[in-house]
Amino acid sequence: MGIIRTIGSAYTAGKGTSFTVWAPEAEQVEVILKSPHHATLLLQRESFGYWTGALENVLPGATYVYRLNGKMERPDPASHSQPDTVHTASEVIDHKNFEWKDQDWKVLPLEKYIIYELHVGTFSEEGTFKGVEKKLPELKELGITAIELMPVAQFPGTRNWGYDGVYPFAAQNSYGGPDGLKSLVNACHKEGIAVILDVVYNHMGPEGNYLNDFGPYFTQKYNTPWGAALNFDDAHSDHVRNYFLQNALMWLRDFHIDALRLDAVHAILDLGPKHFLQELQEHVHQLGDQNNREYFLIAESDMNNVRLLNPVAKGGYGLAAQWMDDYHHAVHTLVTGEREGYYEDYGKPEHLVKALERGFIYNGLYSEHRKRTVGTDASANPAKQFVVCAQNHDQVGNRMLGERLTQLVSFEKLKLVAGLILLSPYTPMLFMGEEYGETNPFLYFVSHTDEQLVELVRKGRREEFSAFAWKGEAPDPQALETFQKSKLQHSYTQNEQQRKLREFYKNLIGIRKTAPAFSNLEKQNLSASYDDTTQVLHLIHTGKMPYVYCLFNFSDQPQRVTLPLEAGKSWDMLLNSAEEKWGGPGADTGAAENQNNSFLLQPESLLTLQSKKQ
Incomplete structure (x- = not known):
């Protein structure tokens, strides 16, 4: 493993606060204390361009900036708190002073994850970590075992998806800051819920991004949608890598986060001898050994490359899991009929069958949309390594x-x-509000202070939609109304149909958690097939007796399906989505004929069966 060095401010009781910053091209670096009193500390230069020093009388809550070469004042690149804005002083934090109450937390294995992705600002009325905390009992009652927080690293203003963060070490002040996040993790672990945090190591936001003033954090070697790429393999890259390695370890160690979701890792450009992701996994594994627990790294990638997952001995990076866009696209195109943009590569039932049985659809196939061959074979990788969803922040929020x-x-x-999501062999993820059919949209929103930047964002959004034939005008990302429209209503307590849908989700999660066949979810323990005549997908889980047989009727007509007898096997009904208690039209399944393994599926319905004990 490469260099690893602590950076930022660090308070030690009885000793004061030490400061470390990497600024290899600076001639002089000072700490300028802004509050509660004014003071100046000239830092000492050490090897590789690190500058260090300490002040005895600086306590948590004190604010400071760095002054470079006697002129330029900037917040700490590794600031742990920005109590005001991204442009003003950083705050000293004492990570050891928080009262953790999760000593009895038992780490959940990845195969037990039922993930609920949420955006802190729009999930609750308060739009804070505390607001999420209040809703945890509802998520636990639903059956959720892990929440995934969209990025909370400090961003400009109070409204943002989080991918414009510019202080990766600082939890967003308007959400509740560092202590608010720790309190939420405490509460989650008390409820038996793991916490996944979305982190962004492929680019930095534009406003408040002062990294270039400190050193070569970026490289011109590559072109990216965000300008110069973060420097993972050019001159001085060891110390840029260290910056992000330290960040990941901080979230896991100091905030008790269980897993990190790594945003768009295909945009982490690194041709060095050891890829940053492999080095990150090594450090995370080492931290796990020290703390006698397991942490998970979950990658987002659109490259369909099992190198992310495979062990180092097989030439991989050893990450725990990755998102599988293929599955989302296969489901989405089949149920909506949409075929524009990247959806042109999907839309056939056999795509979904292949995704269920083998993982990646594009596993070395030519993509018409990308005009090149895409992907690797994922059939040998465990099912738990793939996170699947029907909705997420990107697939909803990047619609116009x-x-x-x-x-x-x-x-x-x-x-x-x-x-299709909860009965698949893969690790399922829901997007906030999906479970009851939230009707408010999830739009893209920002609150930048630079009007020129705001106009660039508006223009960029319009261009992004050009491949899709969407009608209407894109909502203004900067408008407060756009953000407010995106807040969840949590209306299922007043809306009978929404309540029934939520109960249906709860029931599906219950089947996934308790049916013996789901205790050994592997691709080799299932078979999938699609009947073109009836438009019914057959999915059978055979990991453990009794088996589970799922029938999905994609057609808008009732369909009679006769199952193969398989040595006299007959089936009990576990769930029928057409039943009135789930808001369906009524479930006449032809019960009198069920002894012959013949079932009537209502239009657009799901039937879940379990084999009878012989």
Whole structure:
């Protein structure tokens, strides 16, 4: 493993606060204390361009900046708190002073994860970590075992998806800051819920990004959608890598986060001898050994490359899991009929069958949309290594009008889709509000202070939608109304149909957690097939007796399905989405004929069966 060095401010009781910053091209670096009193400390230069020093009388809550070469004042690149804005002084934090109450927390294995992705600012009325905390009992009752927080690293203003963060070490002040996040993790662990944090190591936001003033954090070697790439393999890159390694370790160690979701790792450009992701996994594994627990790294990638997951001995990076866009696209195109943009590569039932049985659809195939061959074979990788969803922040929020599936398909199809995610062999993820059919959109929003930058964001969004034939005008990302429209209503307590949909999700999660066949979820323990005549997908889980047989009717007509007898096997009903208690039209399954393994599926319905004990 490469260089690893602590950076930022660090308070030690009885000793004061030490400061370390990397600024290899600076001639002089000072700490300028702003509050509670003014003071100046000239830092000492050490090897590789690190500058260090300490002040005895600086306590937590004190604010400071660095002054470079006697002129330029900047916040700490490794600031642990920005109590005011991204442009003003950083705050000293004492990570050891928080009262942790999660000593009895038992780390959940990855195969037990049922993930709920949420955006802190829009998930609750308060739009804070405390607001999320209040809703945890509802998520636990639903059956959720892990929440995934969209990025909380300090961003400009108070409204942002989080991918414009510029202080990776600082939890967003308007959400509740560092202590607010720790309190949320405490509460999650008390409820038996793991916490995944989304982190962004492929680019930095534009406003408040002062890294270049300190050193070569960026390189011109590569072109990216965000300008110069972060420097993972050019001159001085050891210390840029250290910056992000330290960041990941801080979230896991000091905030008790269970897993990190690594944003768009295909945009982490690194041709060095050891890829940053491999080095990151090594450090995380080492921290796990020290703390006698396991941490998970989950990558987002659109490259369909099992190198991310495979062990180092097989030429991989050894990450725990990755998002599988192929599965989302296969489901989305089948239920919506959309074929524009990147969806042109999908839309056939056999795509979904292949995804269920083998993982990646594009596993060395030519992509018409990308005009090149894409992907590797994932059939040998465990199912738990792939996170699947029908909705997420990208797939909803990057639509021009931010429509959820609720606006695009029938109520019956919403239940069909829920089954495709929760009854798949893969690690399922729901997007906030999906479980009850939230009708508010999830739009893209920012609150930048630079009007020129705001106009660039507006223009960029319009260009992003050019590949899709979406009608209407894109909402203004900067407008407060755009943000407010994106807040969840949590309306299922007043809306009977939404309540029934949520109960349906809860029931599906219950089947996934308790049915013996789901205790050994592997691709080799299932078979999938699609009947073109009836438009019914057959999915059978055979990991453990009794087996589970799932029937998905994609057609808008009732379909009679006769199952193979398989040595006299007969089936009990576990769940029928057409039942009135789930908001369906009524479930006449032809019960009198069920002894012959013949079932009537209502239009756009899901039937889940379990083999009878012989």
